[in-house]
Amino acid sequence: MYNIYYIERASLDTLYNRLKENYKVFSPVVKESDTKKIDYHYQNLAEGQPLVYNTYRTVEPLKTFFTYPYEKVTDYFTPQKNIIDVIDKTIIFGVKSCDISGHKVQDFVFLEGVEADVLYRLRRENIIFISSDCTDFKEVCHCLAWDILPHPTEGFDLNLSPLNDGYLVEVGSQKGEELIQQHQEYFVPAKGVQISARKNKRENFMERLKRHILPQNLVSKDIVQRLVKEGYNLDTWQQFMLSCVECGGCNLICDTCHCFLLADKKDGSKNAKVRMWDSCQYANFAKVAGGANPLKRRTQRLRNRFMKKFDFFVDNLGFPACCGCGRCIEVCPGKIDIREVLKDLAKKPKP
Amino acid sequence: MKNIYRPIEAIVEDIIVETPTIKTFVLRPKEDFSFNTGQFIELTLPGIGEAPFTPSSDPNIKDKIGVTIMNVGRVTSLLHSVSKDTPVGIRGPYGKGYPLEKFEGKDILIVGGGVGLAPLRSLILMLFSQIDRYNKIVLRYGARTSQDMVYKNSIPEWAKKKKVDIVTTVDVGDSIWKGNVGLVTTILKDLPIDLNKVISVVCGPPIMMKFVTLKLLDLAFKPKDIYLSMEKNMSCGLGKCGHCRIGRFYACKDGPVFTYEQLKDIHDIWD
Numbered sequence: 001m002y003n004i005y006y007i008e009r010a011s012l013d014t015l016y017n018r019l020k021e022n023y024k025v026f027s028p029v030v031k032e033s034d035t036k037k038i039d040y041h042y043q044n045l046a047e048g049q050p051l052v053y054n055t056y057r058t059v060e061p062l063k064t065f066f067t068y069p070y071e072k073v074t075d076y077f078t079p080q081k082n083i084i085d086v087i088d089k090t091i092i093f094g095v096k097s098c099d100i101s102g103h104k105v106q107d108f109v110f111l112e113g114v115e116a117d118v119l120y121r122l123r124r125e126n127i128i129f130i131s132s133d134c135t136d137f138k139e140v141c142h143c144l145a146w147d148i149l150p151h152p153t154e155g156f157d158l159n160l161s162p163l164n165d166g167y168l169v170e171v172g173s174q175k176g177e178e179l180i181q182q183h184q185e186y187f188v189p190a191k192g193v194q195i196s197a198r199k200n201k202r203e204n205f206m207e208r209l210k211r212h213i214l215p216q217n218l219v220s221k222d223i224v225q226r227l228v229k230e231g232y233n234l235d236t237w238q239q240f241m242l243s244c245v246e247c248g249g250c251n252l253i254c255d256t257c258h259c260f261l262l263a264d265k266k267d268g269s270k271n272a273k274v275r276m277w278d279s280c281q282y283a284n285f286a287k288v289a290g291g292a293n294p295l296k297r298r299t300q301r302l303r304n305r306f307m308k309k310f311d312f313f314v315d316n317l318g319f320p321a322c323c324g325c326g327r328c329i330e331v332c333p334g335k336i337d338i339r340e341v342l343k344d345l346a347k348k349p350k351p
Numbered sequence: 352m353k354n355i356y357r358p359i360e361a362i363v364e365d366i367i368v369e370t371p372t373i374k375t376f377v378l379r380p381k382e383d384f385s386f387n388t389g390q391f392i393e394l395t396l397p398g399i400g401e402a403p404f405t406p407s408s409d410p411n412i413k414d415k416i417g418v419t420i421m422n423v424g425r426v427t428s429l430l431h432s433v434s435k436d437t438p439v440g441i442r443g444p445y446g447k448g449y450p451l452e453k454f455e456g457k458d459i460l461i462v463g464g465g466v467g468l469a470p471l472r473s474l475i476l477m478l479f480s481q482i483d484r485y486n487k488i489v490l491r492y493g494a495r496t497s498q499d500m501v502y503k504n505s506i507p508e509w510a511k512k513k514k515v516d517i518v519t520t521v522d523v524g525d526s527i528w529k530g531n532v533g534l535v536t537t538i539l540k541d542l543p544i545d546l547n548k549v550i551s552v553v554c555g556p557p558i559m560m561k562f563v564t565l566k567l568l569d570l571a572f573k574p575k576d577i578y579l580s581m582e583k584n585m586s587c588g589l590g591k592c593g594h595c596r597i598g599r600f601y602a603c604k605d606g607p608v609f610t611y612e613q614l615k616d617i618h619d620i621w622d
Binding site for chain 1: 352353354355356357358359360395396397398399400401402421423424425426427438440445557582583584586587589590591592593594595596598599604618619622
């Protein structure tokens with residue numbers, strides 16, 4: 001069990017700026033959005049500005065710090081040289097519980113299996129998560145449907161919970177504890193009464209969130225695999241596909257989607273292999289030489305997205321690859337809502 | 352730490368024209384490289400592209416790899432235009448390959464279609480190298496026309512070996528062809544096999560594998576004894592890029608060889 005500390009608001013701002021001396025620090029900034037609520041985006045801000053506390057998740061998924069939309073992954077035929085000696089020590093503020101849950105899928109894909117992805121592993125080792133409790137939500141937020149709480153309980157290095165004129169800081173890892181020790185002048189051990197106050201605040205927020213989520217009667221974690229399997233031949237896929245414009249946004253913005261395209265690039269006189277985020281909603285995703293394509297139709301591709309999240313990952317990882325962040329709902333120009341697709345499967349009689 | 356995306360260099364040492372659309376490339380890797388029969392590699396033309404192939408050569412040969420490639424797409428057509436001494440990249444080997452230990456003491460029925468004989472050639476050569484361990488090798492091979500048959504010179508040599516029984520066919524006959532005419536399923540009758548101790552290995556186009564599987568099931572083969580090569584759009588080779596999913600599996604890391612038992616409850620496996 002790690003410790004819990006308390007830090008004053010002003011001290012956190014000072015610390016936030018001091019950390020920039022030794023780390024690349026990303027934190028949320030506010031951007032007006034066309035929805036009713038503001039959006040938060042990660043930014044590497046110049047020194048001297050206060051830390052913005054994001055009340056809910058950012059627009060960008062957490063994976064964006066670990067694999068990039070487009071990046072070179074290797075040269076050709078050069079000695080086993082690291083293209084990665086320059087990994088910045090990085091701190092990310094404002095990570096939310098959904099992001100951390102979703103990120104377990106990225107860790108599973110890139111760190112586990114036959115061999116680990118070295119690039120990913122080095123980034124993982126050099127990035128510190130300073131997460132924080134949600135104190136508000138967006139309409140699309142539905143973490144609770146997947147039994148994910150709106151405050152992180154694991155997987156963070158430090159977690160901030162706002163309390164009066166400061167924050168409770170829970171330590172979640174050795175890296176987190178070390179960071180506190182290096183800057184101990186800013187922290188005092190949390191008092192029991194503060195920890196009880198955090199519990200109350202969390203419970204109150206949870207009640208608010210439940211009032212938003214429970215009436216939606218969303219599909220739950222324990223039945224979702226059965227639903228997508230039994231619903232394989234339902235017309236749900238066809239029906240929801242109709243507004244899909246194949247932009248791939250749902251995959252690209254997803255905290256758990258990890259697919260990428262490995263391609264070759266002429267890099268001046270040298271050649272390189274590049275990796276790009278890919279989407280199973282693109283027509284050529286599964287196409288092979290000669291033209292065969294097991295995901296030829298949009299209906300098959302939309303279904304593929306759900307089978308991957310709710311069947312494949314339940315079998316391989318033990319839980320569904322959806323963290324309820326709702327980013328795919330917000331981004332979709334066709335207004336395809338993952339919650340509604342699952343609800344449709346649930347309400348239709350299965351063959 | 353190993354960068355999983357970095358290819359090692361190999362030199363094209365020889366090019367054998369098998370058919371008007373199929374060539375076998377003999378590659379000499381510049382670093383140590385070996386594979387088990389049935390595993391695949393990613394072969395790259397640097398700066399141009401990469402594609403998965405299962406080597407067709409004898410895995411006992413450690414300094415060279417043979418890869419038989421049909422000209423069907425962007426990368427393969429460019430590969431067909433390379434000449435000897437061209438440097439190419441290889442990554443791998445990937446996947447599980449054939450579980451040879453399960454083949455011991457058995458009659459092994461090998462069914463190939465078209466260029467699908469390529470991975471099977473590697474298997475056949477491996478089996479020949481330790482033939483005492485197996486009871487019998489029965490090869491049934493079909494190609495579209497006699498022109499499309501690969502390893503035309505090797506097949507008669509293989510047929511002379513003891514414990515080996517080979518029958519070939521073409522879908523469409525012509526004036527040169529004196530043998531069987533008909534789909535490969537038409538030569539899957541009166542097989543000289545003992546159904547109590549037989550396993551089968553099938554590789555070819557999906558439609559061919561589908562009908563061969565149905566035929567074998569009809570002949571009372573058990574789903575666990577039918578080995579199929581599910582070669583999907585395998586790109587990274589390590590179960591990370593996500594392109595070759597089949598149900599709960601990835602073809603690249605869980606296959607590319609699967610038993611029908613593993614696949615039979617998965618939708619649309621032949622697409």
